[in-house]
Amino acid sequence: MNVEPQEHKSGDADPIRIELTDNIQHVHRLFCDTTDFIIRTFTIKQTGEAAALIYIDGLTDRPAINNDILYPLQIQSDAGKPGDELVMTVGHVDKQSDFHHIETAVLHGSSVLFIHGRTYAYVLGTGGWPQRAIEDPQMEASLKGAHQGFVETSGLNIAMIRRYIPNRELKMKRLVVGERGQTNVTILYLADVMNNELLLDMEKRIQQVDVDVILNTGELSELIEDNPFSLFPQFVLTERPDSAASQLLQGRCVVVVDRSPSVLVAPVSFFSYFQSIDDYSTRWSIATFLRLLRMFAFITAAFLPAFYIAVVSYHFEIIPMKLLLTLGESRGQVPFPPFVEAIIMEITLEMLREAGVRLPAPVGQTVGIVGGIVLGQAVVQAGLISNVMVIVVAFTAISSFILPNYDMVAAVRLIRFMLMILATLFGFVGIIVGLMTMIAHLLTLKSLGMPYGIPLAPVKFADWRDTIVRVPLWLMDKRPRSTSPKQETRQNTSMPKEEQP
Amino acid sequence: MKQQSHPFASLIVIMGCLILSACGDQLSLENASTPLALGIDLDQDEKFHFYATAPVYSKNIKKKSQEITGEAESLRQSKALQDSQTAGSVQGRNYQVLLIGRHLLQYNDWFPMLDVIFRDARNTITDRIIVVDGSVKELLYLNPPDQPLLPIILRGMVDTKTTKSETYSTTAQELHRQFMDKGVTPYVAEVKVVNKQIQLKGSALLNERGKYMMSLNAQETILLNILQKQADPGFSLSYLIPDKPQTGPFATNMLSFTGGKVKTSIKTAYANQKFKFDIHIKTTVGLSEHIFPIDITKDSPKLQKQISSLMQEQIEGIIEKLKKHKIDPIGLGVYARAYQYEHFKQVEDEWGEAISRSEINVKVDLTIGAMGPVK
Numbered sequence: 024m025n026v027e028p029q030e031h032k033s034g035d036a037d038p039i040r041i042e043l044t045d046n047i048q049h050v051h052r053l054f055c056d057t058t059d060f061i062i063r064t065f066t067i068k069q070t071g072e073a074a075a076l077i078y079i080d081g082l083t084d085r086p087a088i089n090n091d092i093l094y095p096l097q098i099q100s101d102a103g104k105p106g107d108e109l110v111m112t113v114g115h116v117d118k119q120s121d122f123h124h125i126e127t128a129v130l131h132g133s134s135v136l137f138i139h140g141r142t143y144a145y146v147l148g149t150g151g152w153p154q155r156a157i158e159d160p161q162m163e164a165s166l167k168g169a170h171q172g173f174v175e176t177s178g179l180n181i182a183m184i185r186r187y188i189p190n191r192e193l194k195m196k197r198l199v200v201g202e203r204g205q206t207n208v209t210i211l212y213l214a215d216v217m218n219n220e221l222l223l224d225m226e227k228r229i230q231q232v233d234v235d236v237i238l239n240t241g242e243l244s245e246l247i248e249d250n251p252f253s254l255f256p257q258f259v260l261t262e263r264p265d266s267a268a269s270q271l272l273q274g275r276c277v278v279v280v281d282r283s284p285s286v287l288v289a290p291v292s293f294f295s296y297f298q299s300i301d302d303y304s305t306r307w308s309i310a311t312f313l314r315l316l317r318m319f320a321f322i323t324a325a326f327l328p329a330f331y332i333a334v335v336s337y338h339f340e341i342i343p344m345k346l347l348l349t350l351g352e353s354r355g356q357v358p359f360p361p362f363v364e365a366i367i368m369e370i371t372l373e374m375l376r377e378a379g380v381r382l383p384a385p386v387g388q389t390v391g392i393v394g395g396i397v398l399g400q401a402v403v404q405a406g407l408i409s410n411v412m413v414i415v416v417a418f419t420a421i422s423s424f425i426l427p428n429y430d431m432v433a434a435v436r437l438i439r440f441m442l443m444i445l446a447t448l449f450g451f452v453g454i455i456v457g458l459m460t461m462i463a464h465l466l467t468l469k470s471l472g473m474p475y476g477i478p479l480a481p482v483k484f485a486d487w488r489d490t491i492v493r494v495p496l497w498l499m500d501k502r503p504r505s506t507s508p509k510q511e512t513r514q515n516t517s518m519p520k521e522e523q524p
Numbered sequence: 525m526k527q528q529s530h531p532f533a534s535l536i537v538i539m540g541c542l543i544l545s546a547c548g549d550q551l552s553l554e555n556a557s558t559p560l561a562l563g564i565d566l567d568q569d570e571k572f573h574f575y576a577t578a579p580v581y582s583k584n585i586k587k588k589s590q591e592i593t594g595e596a597e598s599l600r601q602s603k604a605l606q607d608s609q610t611a612g613s614v615q616g617r618n619y620q621v622l623l624i625g626r627h628l629l630q631y632n633d634w635f636p637m638l639d640v641i642f643r644d645a646r647n648t649i650t651d652r653i654i655v656v657d658g659s660v661k662e663l664l665y666l667n668p669p670d671q672p673l674l675p676i677i678l679r680g681m682v683d684t685k686t687t688k689s690e691t692y693s694t695t696a697q698e699l700h701r702q703f704m705d706k707g708v709t710p711y712v713a714e715v716k717v718v719n720k721q722i723q724l725k726g727s728a729l730l731n732e733r734g735k736y737m738m739s740l741n742a743q744e745t746i747l748l749n750i751l752q753k754q755a756d757p758g759f760s761l762s763y764l765i766p767d768k769p770q771t772g773p774f775a776t777n778m779l780s781f782t783g784g785k786v787k788t789s790i791k792t793a794y795a796n797q798k799f800k801f802d803i804h805i806k807t808t809v810g811l812s813e814h815i816f817p818i819d820i821t822k823d824s825p826k827l828q829k830q831i832s833s834l835m836q837e838q839i840e841g842i843i844e845k846l847k848k849h850k851i852d853p854i855g856l857g858v859y860a861r862a863y864q865y866e867h868f869k870q871v872e873d874e875w876g877e878a879i880s881r882s883e884i885n886v887k888v889d890l891t892i893g894a895m896g897p898v899k
Contacts, residue, residue: 360552
């Protein structure tokens, strides 16, 4: 793999010596106590020079080393003289004369060939590390979309995106983040669509990150987001190549982090979290309905338990009479105040959910049974929790499950607890104060410098076509204004006409 | 001062403010006693009594409601007495019905007794006002074992019959309007206990100071609704057709019809020191029952004329009674105020008197639109 040096400290230059043995000794010093490090010494048949090939076992592709380097150099060759170009059937070959670069390259899976008498070494792209096969995305399953999800190798991930956009305007910038981890971070963008200022901003933010290592896209996202104290996610993380391609076409940039199976999309708005790639492959009326349903689910997931607490402990005059009788009977036998009742059930739900995530699938089912039967039924029969509370919690849980983005669901979970506390303290007044604070916060929030509430606040009327509703595709002739793209026109399709065969 | 400590300090201040100022008026459902019906009446010694019935939220107690009663000077003054009879704090937030005894309605000016209902904003004002022909106490302690809670029956009774125009679901707020508006006198629903059964009588009409004047049965209430332009399609009227033979014990000269959309127009005039109202009622009805044989296709003009005049007679009878009692539940005063403001202004404080002197003409134009699927 080609790796650029992350920082070139000029005073630290460590050049290659002429003597092969010196070089081998130096390499030995650099990689002492490294049992997977291998040095192979041999004589090149073509030129008769002594050579040493170094690489790390496991990070390199063994057949490539055997067949494309060692075999041509040792066996199959015409006679030559020292200093000749070598015959090797490796695609990527780079000459380096500095131990800094060589060290980095070896650690990233390249093999390096030292030759006696030459003041440079060949860095050979033989990277081949353990890899997972491409699978269905786990977090963002889709009915009609593609069934390929990103994997842990950025090269493959970029290739998957490129399959959707085979266009030379799909450009990328490669940055290396992490002092120790040397993580490859690639910004992908459409050069004739993406706004330059946003792109520069993104590049600057990533360059300013100075950490040991970036293990996951989520870490990078936390290090570069606009408001680190906000509960709301400010970048979309997706593990779907088709989503990423769609976002690129809308004028956003996609950041691919090596070793992480999700990519980061910026800039995004609050409404991006309610869109799913399936929206564009189902009929527009259904997609619109689903989007409205998700907005409704967001509201219920955040507000329903708080609303219940407020009604039962402050405002029972708004309960219709027949419901009042049921509710009263149900609440009458519960020994806890409404808030305690609600908090017990909500925390139980959160625990069940966490347990379900971590446990292997067969045990996960047991959790479902314990949660559903033991808690749902026994708790009510024992008179500890009211029936209505169980319904409220179940409804809340279902509501949060239909939101397509995990980060937004996580935010909603915390907001729910805050609103529950406010509802306990002040009833509806508290809920309204919480709601207003939340709206004010959403309005001030930014994602990569672009307003988070766009296109509702500030109003970009043209973008409403693909926000809360989804109009027919042939009406979406412009790219969203919310990304201030360079090129606005996306398509010139008109409404399909009925035609005689 | 370190700059960094500010957000943290303000957080503590905010939390403090929140917690210290909170929970002031918290009262959870199970700690409150929420009567669904409130009753007011006088006892034999002309003493003011309040009655209330609250649901009991428990599976183990057979009787589903608890009655509260007591002698009081006023409703709010008796709060302590009300509270003392229940486990929770009595809250007037969920009243479904407000029962008023006929005994109390023999007096003028009882309406201010309900002031707390309107002034304490926690109290509901969507409760239906129902006049009880008899004693409120008897009704409230009836608790028939084969029926749901009293407030549920009463509320359901009043609300569904109102859609058929057979009574009025006058809310407390609406009653307040009817008392305040000088162009109309109050009208509310009326129930009676007959053989331990609750029965909806129709409506009770009060004068402008709240005194009970007269009652209307279901059919008369429908006609009053028509005059008020409130009758919804679907009401049902029945008349005995005079020239049809009656045989045996059956009322074979009976005819019933279902009303369609009614168009009522009221023309207002003032002449000879009195108001003149011309009420013209036009409607198309569908026959729902005629026990005597008749060929509608041939005889319908004659039948239409007969029914029209029967209906007109009955309406005129009602208007005569209204004039006799000097009340105006139709709200003719509203028309007078709109069209004859100067003249109305002079008599608005004794509008009842003016209405009794006024001339009210009614004309009914009825068309039979459907005769049913059988011949």
